[in-house]
Amino acid sequence: MNFSEPDAVEALARDALSKHVVIGGPARVNRDLIRDMAGLGLFAPFFSKGVGGTGDGSISATVLCAVREGLARVSTEASTAFATQIGGIFVALRHALPEARQEWVPKVVSGEAVSAVCLTEPELGSDLASMAMPAEKADGGWSLSGTKTWIMKAPDADIYTVFARTSGSGAKGITAFLVPRSSPGLTGEAIDALWPDRVGNMHFDKVFVPDSHVIGPVGEGFKIGMGIFDAFRPSVGAHSVGLAEAALRASVAYAKERKAFGQPIGGFQAVSHLLAEMATQLQAARLLVYDAARAYDEADRRRLGPASSMAKLFASQAGQFVVDAAVQIHGAAGLQRGHLVEHLYREVRPARIYEGTDQIQREIIARGLLAERRGN
Ligand SMILES: Cc1cc2nc3c(=O)[nH]c(=O)nc-3n(C[C@H](O)[C@H](O)[C@H](O)COP(=O)(O)OP(=O)(O)OC[C@H]3O[C@@H](n4cnc5c(N)ncnc54)[C@H](O)[C@@H]3O)c2cc1C
Secondary structure (H helix, E strand, C coil), rough: CCCCCCHHHHHHHHHHHHHHHCCCCCCCCCCHHHHHHCCCCCHHHHHEEEHCCCCCCCCCCCHHHHHHHHHHHHHHHHHHHHHHHHHHHHHHHHHECHHHHHHHHHHHCCCCCCCEEEECCCCCCHHHHHHCCEEECCCCCCEEEEEEEEEECCCCEEEEEEEEEEEECCCCCCEEEEECCCCCEEEEEEECCCCCEEEEEEEEEEEEEEEHHHCCCEEEEHHHHHHHHHHHHHHHHHHHHHHHHHHHHHHHHHHHHHHEEEEEEEHHHHHHHHHHHHHHHHHHHHHHHHHHHHHHHHHCHHHHHHHHHHHHHHHHHHHHHHHHHHHHHHHHHHHHHCCCCHHHHHHHHHHHHCCHHHHHHHHHHHHHHHHHHHHH
């Protein structure tokens, strides 16, 4: 199976995952979907053989993007589950002690356990270096107290990569921990949000985490955590491209079939040119996404940060433009709960917020530009 082709992934998803697609239903963690995705071998290439995968442990951002684009054309829920499942355990896979890694990574690869990442706190999301949730040294481990918010798959996920402050202030002094859902003192609840997928809060009341479940060196959590964004930001763009492709296709079909004033609405230039603009924005977004993925795969350190931010910024905005236009073309029908474009309208908006807002992406792009100019 060629996972680097969105068309091939889409065909696979249509065949094997369509039965899980529910549009307009309540947000949930769909464990059957995740298990079936694991059964199709979607997660395995991103993990090495020693932990249940089929790869060499390296992540191809191009493949990540191709899978997300292909999945999102069929099921945005599958695309997000794919990203959270790999992203949720990404840091532990690379930096956890062997005992913790062997306990949890194979369960995530097989779809038995659902994973999640906890960075955001009620008082801060963009300024992660200032995160405050304390982790205090305890006998044989650490004690975590506080709240993490807007966590994908919370509170249902089974294993959480949690970032907390172990000393000082600023980026130094943040440490990553692997925390099972069953840990005493860990509770959570779902957030009722515009987004159609599962997101929630997690509350830590003196949650004990043994030293064996500290991920990477104490105080180095920020540095290793930021690696998630390098790898996954282009894939947020790919997710937007995939869902926008679905919106465009639905709009073209509707423009041919829906009649007004005695002719198909696609015969009105106002509608056909809107379709042309949607297709153009979508293709431009796609090119930026795969360019950023290539920068990651080629370890092009100079281009990687700005290219990923451009891809995420442009593709999530283009996605929103395309979906909004799709709603317009569908008229009232597109606003009905359970309609594909109504679902996509709610799905696409948060992509401009999570994994760094539009404004933060512009900051990264601008910083790169100014540093480059200074270096000249
Ligand atoms: C659907 C969804 C899923 C999410 N999933 C996760 C998850 O799995 N794990 C997790 O840890 N978090 C998750 N988040 C949280 C997300 O990462 C944060 O919401 C995001 O980083 C923004 O933080 P904030 O909401 O606190 O906004 P704030 O940081 O408070 O920002 C508010 C506004 O100020 C702007 N702003 C802030 N700083 C600057 C600046 N320096 N320059 C210009 N403008 C600025 C922002 O762009 C924004 O417009 C999720 C969020 C959503 C909506």
